[in-house]
Amino acid sequence: MSEKKKQLLIVTGMSGAGKTVASHALEDMGYFVVDNLPPTLLSSFWDLMVNSNDFTKVAVVIDLRMKSFYKDLINAVNSLEDNASVQVTTLFLDAANDALVARYKETRRLPPLVSRGGLLDGIVAERQILTPIKNRANKIIDTSQLSASQLKQKLIATFSEQQQQPFSIEVMSFGFKYGVPIDADIVMDVRFLPNPFYLPELRPFTGLDQRVANYVMDKPETKEFYQKFLDLLQTVLPGYIKEGKQQLTIAIGCTGGQHRSVAIAQQLARDLAKDYPVNVTHKEISRYTRK
Known part of the structure; x- marks a missing residue:
């Protein structure tokens, strides 16, 4: 009998789209969650995890706070998909520009790419950079109209006890x-x-x-x-x-x-x-x- 694959969930997406909520929800579902891991370390990190019997479900949250490494994410995902011991799923959290602007104004924070430009310019620039990984994602969730609790319920419905859920x-x-x-x-x-x-x-x-x-x-x-x-x-x-x-x-x-x-x-x-x-x-x- 072949050994059951361990699960690796890569969580990424637009800043302000709900990655923090997602990481907390996944922890509640029994995932070992690592936040802000540079994509270049993803394969090495997984090599450590796969040799441990303590971890069967791992979630890694990656965003543009590490923008200098983000371009390496697709290469890292490709490498892991060729690994017979790991089942890789990429979750992309998205939201409409107007929803992101409203959230940033409410929290008084700024997107990672805002420098000399305005708030919307930073969001648009980030969206352009993230398009390739969004196109590769296995699952996309639009959080524009979702509250934190609604996003959590959607994640639970999608990823909790994933192997036992019927189609x-x-x-x-x-x-x-x-x-x-x-x-x-x-x-x-x-x-x-x-x-x-x-x-x-x-x-x-x-x-x-x-x-x-x-x-x-x-x-x-x-x-x-x-x-x-x-x-x-x-x-x-x-x-x-x-x-x-x-x-x-x-x-x-x-x-x-x-x-x-x-x-x-x-x-x-x-x-x-x-x-x-x-x-x-x-x-x-x-x-x-x-x-």
């Missing part, structure tokens, strides 16, 4: 006018479908209302699209499971996230729940109030 699906509706969810694995644009917004009798309601759902789902173009989309998902989902993915987020978007995306997401959640644990959320419904 699950998060189906989400959203509005493109408010931005695409950054943590979505699959994004489907349904803005080409007939829009109930233009019917005065349906406009005040959402896709949770049966009248709106019927209007969207009963259209011939919707039926054809939906069946093909469902067939595609049922084809690819076993592949995600085989590759070890434990949670898949499917985001369905329309213009405002009120009608079409909600109706499609609801139906998709019902159909996928026949074979998988499914949770459904609607990001934009709270923006609308019935009068």
Whole structure:
């Protein structure tokens, strides 16, 4: 029997996006957490840890406080991924520029790259430097709308007892006018479908209302699209499971996230729940109030 791999979680991302909260949450989950380790020492550090029986889950937090070493991070990750004794996962914590500006103003701190430029200039410069590692990350969490406790719960749901968690699906509706969810694995644009917004009798309601759902789902173009989309998902989902993915987020978007995306997401959640644990959320419904 082959020896079970030890787990290494690399936590990085934008300054102010929640890495401190993440490190505390991971400690609560039994991870040995090391903060601000230079990437050039990552491989050597892991060599020490792998020879100890006291550590099975290690999290390393790396940010631009060590900006002179940050360019070495991708090389270090590549090296560790070739190590048969370690399972490497990279978590990137992100947040929108306006959310980061608000947080820095509240704490009266400055981003690492602010010097002669303004606050936003420093954030933009940092985002540019971090793009390569963000593109390599296994998991991206957007903390723009998350409180500290909500981020902790999301981390627990994602990483606590990771090997024992069954595969699950998060189906989400959203509005493109408010931005695409950054943590979505699959994004489907349904803005080409007939829009109930233009019917005065349906406009005040959402896709949770049966009248709106019927209007969207009963259209011939919707039926054809939906069946093909469902067939595609049922084809690819076993592949995600085989590759070890434990949670898949499917985001369905329309213009405002009120009608079409909600109706499609609801139906998709019902159909996928026949074979998988499914949770459904609607990001934009709270923006609308019935009068």
